[in-house]
Amino acid sequence: MECKDVGILAMDMYFPPTCVQQEALEAHDGVSKGKYTIGLGQDCMAFCSEVEDVISMSLTVVKSLLEKYNIDPKLIGRLEVGSETVIDKSKSIKTWLMQIFEESGNTDIEGVDSSNACYGGTAALLNCVNWVESKCWDGRYGLVVCTDSAVYADGPARPTGGAAAIAMLVGPNAPISFESKYRASHMAHVYDFYKPDLASEYPVVDGKLSQTCYLMALDSCYNQYCAKYEKLVGEKFSISDADYCVFHSPYNKLVQKSFARLYFNDFMRNCSSVDNDAKEKLQPFVNLTSEESYQSRDLEKGSQQLAKHLYDIKVQPSTLLPKQIGNMYTASLYAALASVIYNKHASLSGQRILMFSYGSGLTSTMFSFRLNEGQHPFSLAKIASVLDVTAKLESRHETSPQKFIETLKLMEHRYGAKDFETNKDTSLLPPGTFYLTKVDSMYRRFYEEKTADGTADGNKCSNGIANGH
């Protein structure tokens, strides 16, 4: 079995059709105009209505990917999930997804759930790639699912929510293949964002600390990535060597800061990616301690301005989905990647995409992809067409801030609850979408699939003979 260019063969994405405009949220919250749209850099935010959750979204996206790329469920040898949205503290989301494979009789599918905040999807993806490259690989595909619903308590973090699920098929000869040798991680023990209040879906967040941790992790990963690259290739690495830089995107403003930070790193490393004019303008910051450099507003603003022309080329194409959907936690980075594929698929062949994954707590990795056109059905063009981003975004239903907040209130009561039925309102869901119908007195969750005619209920997700039904 040939095993080169291991990476992402196919992608699909699902996000809820319900969303709220950040501008409307600003008005509702009585904050200054632009606080969310410019201050955070966000346009719109998707959220799960009472019939959707991370399990239903992942059922939807896995079934959709298998259908759209015409993959026999028997050909999946590994399936793993990255998520930080805990519905059950023991039973993995992966086990719910096994329902999709039940009919085919394929139960021999390795992998479980990986977890650390927004990083779990990257952990799952790296695990899956390693599996394909390992001696135990049996020639079948890996499938990675990132699924999250980001919701926040009333307060300044609330507009940084979002929700989505992304599925990625993994195997050799991929159009999006890993450059395995350069990847660099930075892992540390911090309390920047965490979920210790087990009864609540909301995290505890120290926004300022989290931003500093993110940038520190970015610096550490970038420096190690460059060192590994330089050791192997014998040439200096700079952002000039990356055609696109894709960042984990809790909100767009942090992505702008991150790219400027890489630019500042290149300046400090005396790279040719920074022109002489910029070098002169950054000179006043050369003696800052690294702690000072994270706090300097002048450096932040200055480097953003100087890097702006490169940001527009190398970063902006990745921001479409994260700006429109919001923070999707584990799915955020891959939604940003999907945005690049969707926007630029025709010109990506031979190019490099630099990726930065961050999960609070903290875990982070920088790695890179080499792109090639691929071959049907595993081509960049096919991925772009399956993603169908513009149409999906345009067909969404804009909800009022009031309705959004009512939904969050209801979900506060439903979180960890048993013995309730949902309203089963599927009117906004596209055909093929799974939705939650009820949670019984034993906390067991029941899902159904909306049929193609868009009205009647479709496939039930049975709980199987083993559940005593």
Added chain:
Amino acid sequence: MECKDVGILAMDMYFPPTCVQQEALEAHDGVSKGKYTIGLGQDCMAFCSEVEDVISMSLTVVKSLLEKYNIDPKLIGRLEVGSETVIDKSKSIKTWLMQIFEESGNTDIEGVDSSNACYGGTAALLNCVNWVESKCWDGRYGLVVCTDSAVYADGPARPTGGAAAIAMLVGPNAPISFESKYRASHMAHVYDFYKPDLASEYPVVDGKLSQTCYLMALDSCYNQYCAKYEKLVGEKFSISDADYCVFHSPYNKLVQKSFARLYFNDFMRNCSSVDNDAKEKLQPFVNLTSEESYQSRDLEKGSQQLAKHLYDIKVQPSTLLPKQIGNMYTASLYAALASVIYNKHASLSGQRILMFSYGSGLTSTMFSFRLNEGQHPFSLAKIASVLDVTAKLESRHETSPQKFIETLKLMEHRYGAKDFETNKDTSLLPPGTFYLTKVDSMYRRFYEEKTADGTADGNKCSNGIANGH
């Protein structure tokens, strides 16, 4: 970099010094004598006092392993944790462990937490092995930690608790190496044991269903394992080909049933591992449907009796720690493996150990190890000496059932709580043990290490500059 015989190079184990005798628990609970000791097959149960938890146990075992095998923390390239004991729903246990590596400056350590009930440790171990065999491996060691505290609500499942942490160093040329090509998994969606009540540490358990699911998964994995073996080796596989059979051990009785079930499988597959006398005695069960076969008490009893002579040789050596400590969830299977290494290290060279990992929900895998003596410090003899099982078991402190129940009551209030200090009573803890001192008003957890003189407090686990301290 050579990369053959990838597997477990070194092991260490920690379990709390506090335990309760099952016989005393029987008397306290007013149940019939033998209900726990013979009915469940358990001798004793370890539990965490208020100063210990899955984080402290994993800090203890990781530091201990690095010290006892003299491993430079810089040489760890991957660290991952399997656990189903959720203290935080976002921040991985792995990030707490990064404190141990902080001083060395090594932050480039991949891996996060894997989760699905008792299976997370196996997922972590397989991931780590795949990493070593992948193209991105950089020559450093992997480190896998299984850490769990199993506690149950008042009722019949309560005596099936336990607590422990196991650390395993992973790399090439290992004395305990994977036979990668035969491993077989069975994954499905069931509700046999799960933790949907997020505010409670206790699971929801359907004991009878879980036992059936376990045996069904065992059958499925064994049949697939045999098929893969036979396809590659060209010979029939039976339990005769395994020198030891090691099972996930929620309680010993299920292990007895499981081995008998493999024996029954061999009978149905007409293997020579089943002698003619046994074949005759099992004949009446040949036409049972598989569902009937799981429910038949006659088959269960009969096959156990017939397999007893093989159980004593192939299984009994693995039962030492699980019977003495109880269910350690993710650590249970590896505590059973550790028991074999401890009991039989001098005679294991060239032998095969068959492993069955099960996690409710459900995920399960059967795989096997080939053993060799290894080379210092990565030898079976060294592992046995580090494990030091007899001395560790004998130095435990037997607690009364009343005290055990009081501790569980206290922990019910502490679960997910903030703003409290523990009693900091370390009198029973061996030197080098980490323990919880307090949880502050922001839910941040503080640990210290008991020093070698056994009295004063030792290293603080700092929360680092990034936490704003």
